[in-house]
Amino acid sequence: MTTSSSDIMRILKDRTDNPLYNTSYPLSPSDWSRFNTNGPLPFNTAMPIAFYIHIPFCKRLCSFCEYSRTLLPSQELQSAYLKTLRNDIAEFMNQKPDLLLYGFDIGGGTPTSPDTQPFENLINIYRETIGRTNLSPDFEPSIESTFETLTPQKARIIADAGIHRISLGVQSSSKSVLSPLNRQTEKIETMHRTIDFARNAGIKKINLDLMYGLPGQSMESIRQDIRTIDILRPEQVTVYELRTNQLKTAYKINNRLSYDEYCFLFDELTGMGYHGVFGQNTFSMDPLDKGLSSYLRHRMFDGWQYKGFGISAQSMSHAGLSYNTGKGEVDMKHISELRTNESSCHYALPPEEVFAKYVAISGYSGGFSLKTARRLYGDCFDFDFGNIISALETEGLLTIKDDRLQLTRTGYRHYGAILSLFYAKKKGGAVNEPHRPVF
Numbered sequence: 001m002t003t004s005s006s007d008i009m010r011i012l013k014d015r016t017d018n019p020l021y022n023t024s025y026p027l028s029p030s031d032w033s034r035f036n037t038n039g040p041l042p043f044n045t046a047m048p049i050a051f052y053i054h055i056p057f058c059k060r061l062c063s064f065c066e067y068s069r070t071l072l073p074s075q076e077l078q079s080a081y082l083k084t085l086r087n088d089i090a091e092f093m094n095q096k097p098d099l100l101l102y103g104f105d106i107g108g109g110t111p112t113s114p115d116t117q118p119f120e121n122l123i124n125i126y127r128e129t130i131g132r133t134n135l136s137p138d139f140e141p142s143i144e145s146t147f148e149t150l151t152p153q154k155a156r157i158i159a160d161a162g163i164h165r166i167s168l169g170v171q172s173s174s175k176s177v178l179s180p181l182n183r184q185t186e187k188i189e190t191m192h193r194t195i196d197f198a199r200n201a202g203i204k205k206i207n208l209d210l211m212y213g214l215p216g217q218s219m220e221s222i223r224q225d226i227r228t229i230d231i232l233r234p235e236q237v238t239v240y241e242l243r244t245n246q247l248k249t250a251y252k253i254n255n256r257l258s259y260d261e262y263c264f265l266f267d268e269l270t271g272m273g274y275h276g277v278f279g280q281n282t283f284s285m286d287p288l289d290k291g292l293s294s295y296l297r298h299r300m301f302d303g304w305q306y307k308g309f310g311i312s313a314q315s316m317s318h319a320g321l322s323y324n325t326g327k328g329e330v331d332m333k334h335i336s337e338l339r340t341n342e343s344s345c346h347y348a349l350p351p352e353e354v355f356a357k358y359v360a361i362s363g364y365s366g367g368f369s370l371k372t373a374r375r376l377y378g379d380c381f382d383f384d385f386g387n388i389i390s391a392l393e394t395e396g397l398l399t400i401k402d403d404r405l406q407l408t409r410t411g412y413r414h415y416g417a418i419l420s421l422f423y424a425k426k427k428g429g430a431v432n433e434p435h436r437p438v439f
């Protein structure tokens with residue numbers, strides 16, 4: 001039975017402004033408990049794969065952060081973590097020779113927070129790993145950093161290893177916004193100096209992260225963020241919306257305000273010459289560059305498989321999704337006993353759930369690829385979702401161009417509710433019953 005257009009619009013209205021519907025999927029971890037299984041997540045070794053390394057160390061712990069992290073421990077514990085990481089990557093590679101890597105991101109935490117020697121060890125792990133694989137022609141590795149932890153020496157180590165993209169967190173340039181969130185505000189001179197020495201070391205692309213929807217933010221503070229970007233002129237800018245699961249304290253996210261803030265950021269950044277598609281969270285000076293590392297680009301646009309190493313790192317393939325052991329604040333006391341390549345949760349997912357996760361990830365680009373949707377979901381994609389797409393198109397909430405389904409400016413206002421219409425579950429039991437969205 002096909003859901004009518006009026007029913008679709010009614011459901012959409014019910015979900016609008018409900019912060020539960022955002023780019024986090026599944027909506028609740030328990031939604032996937034029935035898919036929980038044992039053993040390692042299988043990968044298709046004939047297809048390209050990306051690696052991600054998670055370094056859980058930070059100089060301070062920002063209260064809006066949802067990642068697994070801990071205050072930078074002793075150098076001995078930093079080295080112990082890296083040794084485990086190195087062994088786990090080697091073990092994975094031994095089982096899967098001749099991999100084709102399409103990307104490699106080092107994130108966290110703050111991967112540039114370790115002391116110089118362990119940091120060099122980390123970059124050597126990267127060097128060794130890519131030395132044992134084939135690299136795709138558009139392979140573009142990236143590392144996350146902060147102004148507080150990047151030094152000229154570390155920038156040189158990074159660039160010498162062939163990593164030419166660094167992503168630095170600014171979040172907000174306003175002290176009154178960041179201080180209550182336990183985050184240091186950087187002086188513009190410090191940011192300028194860091195960007196200069198990174199470029200002099202050979203880093204070709206600097207990305208600066210901004211956030212919107214934060215408590216205490218106002219149009220005036222965001223205007224100040226834009227002025228900061230205008231002064232620093234990084235090659236790329238990424239804007240992140242605060243999501244409802246990020247703050248532990250009671251704070252009600254105002255979806256309408258977040259949308260207005262995004263619109264303001266979009267208009268200002270594109271006005272300054274950055275290229276970006278409305279609804280996408282990345283902006284780039286280069287019109288041919290989507291503003292992402294190759295790992296994030298293929299993950300977001302094409303739904304390609306990736307393998308995460310390190311505490312709590314996520315991996316995904318056609319067969320499902322897994323998380324390594326460790327979550328939230330990391331207990332460093334047992335660091336040397338941790339296996340960073342061990343799944344604590346492995347969900348063997350049916351195609352409609354792999355597809356739904358892809359839609360959620362691709363939500364950061366304000367839409368998704370229909371070709372990828374059909375590959376992940378299966379032949380019945382058009383049958384199952386055709387009525388939803390056509391109802392949303394008729395209402396002017398999305399457009400279809402070539403291979404892309406893209407939310408319009410009006411549609412993006414309700415992006416969480418719209419994307420949720422593609423979150424599907426298999427109907428149990430019925431013979432020849434195609435997968436249908438749950439309403």
Ligand code: SF4
Nearest residue numbers: 058061062065108109
């Ligand atoms: S936001 Fe960045 S620096 Fe702050 S705790 Fe999270 S990972 Fe660390």
